[in-house]
Amino acid sequence: MTQTQQWDESYIAHTYSRFPITLVEGKGSILKDDQGNRYIDLGSGIAVNTFGAADSQWIEAVCQQMQKLSHTSNLYYTQPAPQLAKMLCERTGMKKVFFSNSGAEANECAIKAARKYAAQTLGKEYTNIITLAGSFHGRTITTLAATGQEVFHSQFQPLTPGFLYAEPEDIAQMEQLLEENPCAAILLEPVQGEGGVKALDFAYLQQVEQLAKKHGALLIVDEVQCGNGRTGKLYGYMHSGIHPNIITTAKGLAGGLPLGATLFDEKTANVYQPGDHGSTFGGNPICCAGAINVLQRLDETFLQQVEEKSKLIAEMLTGARGILSVSGLGMMVGVETQRDASKIVEECMQKGVLVLKAKNKIRLLPPLSISIRHLVQGLQVLKTVCAKQED
Ligand SMILES: Cc1ncc(COP(=O)(O)O)c(C=O)c1O
Secondary structure: OOOHHHHHHHOOOOOOOOOOOOOOEEEEOOEOOOOOOOOEOHHHHHHHHOOEEEHHHHHHHHHHHHHOOOOOOOOOOOOOHHHHHHHHHHOOOEEEEEEEEHHHHHHHHHHHHHHHHHHOOOOOOOOOEEEEEEOOOOOHHHHHHEOHHHOHHHOOOOOOOOOOOOOOOOOHHHHHHHHHHEEEEEEEOEOOOOOOOOEEOOHHHHHHHHHHHHHHEEHHHOOOOOOOOOOOOOOOOHHHOOOEEEEOOOHHOOOOOEEEEEEOOOOOOOOOOOOOOOOOOOHHHHHHHHHHHHHHHHHHHHHHHHHHHHHHHHHHHHHOEEEEEEEOOEEEEEEEOOOOHHHHHHHHHHHHHEEEOOOOOEEEOOOOOHHHHHHHHHHHHHHHHHHHHOO
16 A cells, blocks of 8 residues: 555545555546556546546636636626536526536535425425435435435435435336325436436436426436536437426536536526525636536537447447446446456456446446547457456
């Protein structure tokens, strides 16, 4: 163990089990550790580094802003946040944005807004929010409650009340929950990430939208992981043609800086009034400058390339030896393997390729800008490791 690793073990709360490498620098989809080892990055910091490490255009945009103004309070106007909000609204058809710092905060903001909206439009008892089994919405007490996985709940009771869970793709159960409980909203990930990289059926999403409308409940999509170009469209819900009332996002939005965003449609745009919500760092000029650069570059041509790379990934992995199935959407890929996924992650790392896990699957979230050459090299290693016979 190096001194850095010892200090980490001694002084940082043990919330993460880390792999025994210390990453120190990178360029694009290549990362280097402190021993000079080189890795092909197929995880992008869990869907954060949209354009990989140390992207020069992004650095320039961020540094330019840093030299002008890195922070002020939300008591004053700044230039980057409104420019970014306008871009987000124009690209989604939404009407207003609240900026925060993370996915959990973006979801907290959506949940508070949904409860306030429901109290005003349906009645005070309309507090319930339906989420899906296997979902993941964050680590705060409320977003843990929203997360439909018992394993995250047990040690932190009591969680925020008012969350109900439906099985994904079971529209009858969703309808029953809406009929039997006064509900403010339905919250779901168009592609479940932590839950095992499962894309929800487009027809199911359309049915959920209809049901939400029928019951006056809001539809909130959590695009924290599957948003910002990851699936080949700007946001994952766009594949199904639904129109959510609220969109939440974070991770890849600012390409490596902490930024959360909650987008509101016409109905919900004015729910929040001064004093209802806030965040010291929300809309931070540096993070917003990073996000403006990211969004400008996620144009149709680039998204088409994401689509093409996603096809290449599916072609290379589907039916390969030791691979049982390939799931997901775009460059958000789940790989069900014959061998234990944890062993595969470790062996890939030893062979210079960084991959992630989601439940019992290998999860791939490469930088969207990864070159075909690095993508193919990384996937070749993964295939070799998956095909290996156990000793
Ligand atoms: C779908 C989804 N929502 C919310 C979150 C929480 O985001 P953060 O860790 O930025 O709070 C995550 C994180 O993995 C996520 O995947």
